Amino acid sequence: MWWDESLLVLFKRNLQPTLTYWSVFFSFGLCIAFLGPTLLDLRCQTHSSLQDITWVFFSQQFCLLVGSTLGGVLKKSLKLCLFILFISSLIISLVFVIIPFCQHVGLLALVMAVAGLAMGSIDTISNMQLVKIYQQDSAVFLQVLHFFVGFGALLSPLIVDPFLSDTNCIQSNNTQNKSMNLEHIRNTINPHHPGNVSHYVLPLDGPVLTNVSYAFWIMAAINLPVPIAVFLMMYKKGVVPGCGHRTGSLLSEDELAMETQKENEIIDSHVPETQPQEEHKEGKGYGVSWHCCQSKTFWNAPYTFFAIHVCSAAILFMSDGIVGEYSGFVYTYAVEEPLSLAHKTAGYLPSLFWASITLGRLISIPVSYKVPPRSMLFINLIGVVVTFLFLLLSQKSTAGLFIGTAFLGLFLSSVFPSMLAYTEDTLNYKGCATTVLVTAAGTGEMVLQILVGTVIQTQGSYSFLVCGVSLSILALTLYVALLVLDNMHPRLSEDSTCKTPELGRDADPYQQ
Structure with a gap:
């Protein structure tokens, strides 16, 4: 096999959380790539101009950044992380269901802003948790994680493509018989540069003919197993209120990192398995x-x-x-x-x-x-x-x-x-x-x-x-x-990876 036995043991030990974080990142990719191809159909649905509809991109991206920061601030414990991931992945499915009912561009921007917050939280928490689980072996698992976001981003345009309008989806007397290269307009639209579409004039009034709603509902169904997977992980960890099933303790992030580090050391035979846990408390x-x-x-x-x-x-x-x-x-x-x-x-x-x-x-x-x-x-x-x-x-x-x-x-x-x-x-x-x-x-x-x-x-x-x-x-x-x-960065010596009584609880390990 192309990886060693110790890494395989570690992967099997953390199989459920690893697969869960990977699946949640698939949701992230699925949600991040659908907006561009569907923007013209959403413009028809909301009866808005191209300049107005492109601001939906901004609301999603800006709130994604806010969500990334909040995901880092709120990741105080594993319990809270799982709860945020469950809510975020569920929100993404709900967003796919709600989008076809948004008849105003402001409402659509609000829905995409909520989706952005969920995506940002997923981005930070999933990366952080995999780093904490695998530490020095995290590189390969992070590569898999980001493959899933790429796979989701590649899949969603393929899902929506059969449902996109081939002609102008708002039918009017002035444009009904006028041929327009909608594919060219779709490729020209840039999410963060609305000025590049100002020369396109499309009708705002008239009956709407679009089937893009089916694409969103298909993606909602595809994404539904993801919050279920997070819920099962929460149930296993005893997070679900009113459920007494609990196969493992809920640790804070400090304790989780400490426990993972100890497991890695045991696997690599760097320290005896019986080494006292107290020595690791101040890693x-x-x-x-x-x-x-x-x-x-x-x-x-x-x-x-x-x-x-x-x-x-x-x-x-x-x-x-x-x-x-x-x-x-x-x-x-x-x-x-x-x-x-x-x-x-x-x-x-x-x-x-x-x-x-x-x-x-x-x-x-x-x-x-x-x-x-x-x-x-x-x-x-x-x-x-x-x-x-x-x-x-x-x-x-x-x-x-x-x-x-x-x-x-x-x-x-x-x-x-x-x-x-x-x-x-x-x-x-x-x-x-x-x-x-x-x-x-x-x-x-x-x-x-x-x-x-x-x-x-x-x-x-x-x-x-x-x-x-x-x-x-x-x-x-x-x-x-x-x-x-x-x-140039100072490295901790092997002896300083654990706090010793001489250093004291508040001592700085770089000032030995």
């Missing part, structure tokens, strides 16, 4: 969750501790921003000079990009077991820079654009899970970095689309690749700085 690191900012050791931490957080967050800001801006504007770049591709041909580029990301995450699952996150990140970021340079040099080649798009998706696919695993490894797997990294990645995806969209609008389509080269080189430079910080 290494600066605390967890929002308690990070309240512990004395947090404020006494070396400057490299804070610099690593900032540098890692900035890298994910750039990398996820590249994902957002490339998927959002590659179609617009392709249909304009010098390529001037046909609309149908250019429409394959975003799908190819997301398919490559999903394939890359699948490939990264076995690779991440053999290759450490530090090396994977270096290969990925170098690959992103080289791919953008290739795209820039072959800007007049259609084949070059398709090849470059595929390789760019492959190299970007595993940056986030690898960065999360590497940063938590450097900071001793206490979960403090997860909320920061998740929020930074989401912010980059939103902000860089706005910035790059503005540059393209003012400087022309050529600037699309120039922005990509600049952002990828900046991300690689920041990664080199992160490696320097990693080498």
Whole structure:
């Protein structure tokens, strides 16, 4: 087998929670990718303009960032985490059911804002819990987690495609016999740059002919097993009110991390199984969750501790921003000079990009077991820079654009899970970095689309690749700085991984 026996034992021991977190992340992917393809049909349903309906994107993305932060603040205990995951996954199914009944754009934006809060909570909590369960072995499991979000994001457009309107779904006397390339409009719409649709004028009044409601109800049914899986996990842990079944104790995150660390040490034969639990009560690191900012050791931490957080967050800001801006504007770049591709041909580029990301995450699952996150990140970021340079040099080649798009998706696919695993490894797997990294990645995806969209609008389509080269080189430079910080960051000695009586309860382990 491609992984060792100890990892298999650990996986079997945590089989139910691991599968549950993976399934919840599938819900996240399912919900994040349906809005773009269905936006024109939702515009008809709400009788709104293109400029108005694109703000639904903003409400979802902004509340996703808020949910990511709240997920980090509220993850005080495993019991609370499971409750939040159950409510969030259930909300996603309810959102799919409710969307067809939203007849006003404001109501639709409110529903998508609630969905964004649920998605953000799922993003932070699932990443954090897997890191805490598997610690130094978390990289491979994080790769699987992010494969599921890619799989969900790839599946939802396939579900909705048969139900999308082929003609203008609002029938009026002025447009009933007028042919319009709706596929071109769908690919041109960018969630964070509403100005790029201002020249399209579509009717607002008239009978609505759309079957997209069936797609939402199908996705609601597909997602329904996910909250059921979370509920079963809650029942097993004794969280469900009025149910006495309890096969394991509910631990706080500190205790969960301590117990997982002890199990890993037992499996790896680093310490005897009979080692007293008291020796682990003050494990290494600066605390967890929002308690990070309240512990004395947090404020006494070396400057490299804070610099690593900032540098890692900035890298994910750039990398996820590249994902957002490339998927959002590659179609617009392709249909304009010098390529001037046909609309149908250019429409394959975003799908190819997301398919490559999903394939890359699948490939990264076995690779991440053999290759450490530090090396994977270096290969990925170098690959992103080289791919953008290739795209820039072959800007007049259609084949070059398709090849470059595929390789760019492959190299970007595993940056986030690898960065999360590497940063938590450097900071001793206490979960403090997860909320920061998740929020930074989401912010980059939103902000860089706005910035790059503005540059393209003012400087022309050529600037699309120039922005990509600049952002990828900046991300690689920041990664080199992160490696320097990693080498400068003080490491706890083997003896200091457990608090000794001489150090005392409130002593700073870096001041020995």
